[in-house]
Amino acid sequence: MGKILGLIIGLALGAAVGAAVVMLVSPATGDKLIANIKRGYRETLDDARLASEQRRAELEAELRIRR
16 A cells, blocks of 8 residues: 555656646746647547547448448
8 A cells, every 4th residue: 555655646746846847947938838738638639539439430330331
């Protein structure tokens, strides 16, 4: 149990330090950085949804062929 807790704490601290470093060395201002992150998140989510829909259509077509 102690190793898992240590891992979780280490990951959380690493993420916090990483986020702080990005904020400090980023060439964009805080508002622009946040907007860029949100835009990137939305674009990634849209791409994932599109890929999911395409794969679903492929699998449904394959299922129809096999029936």
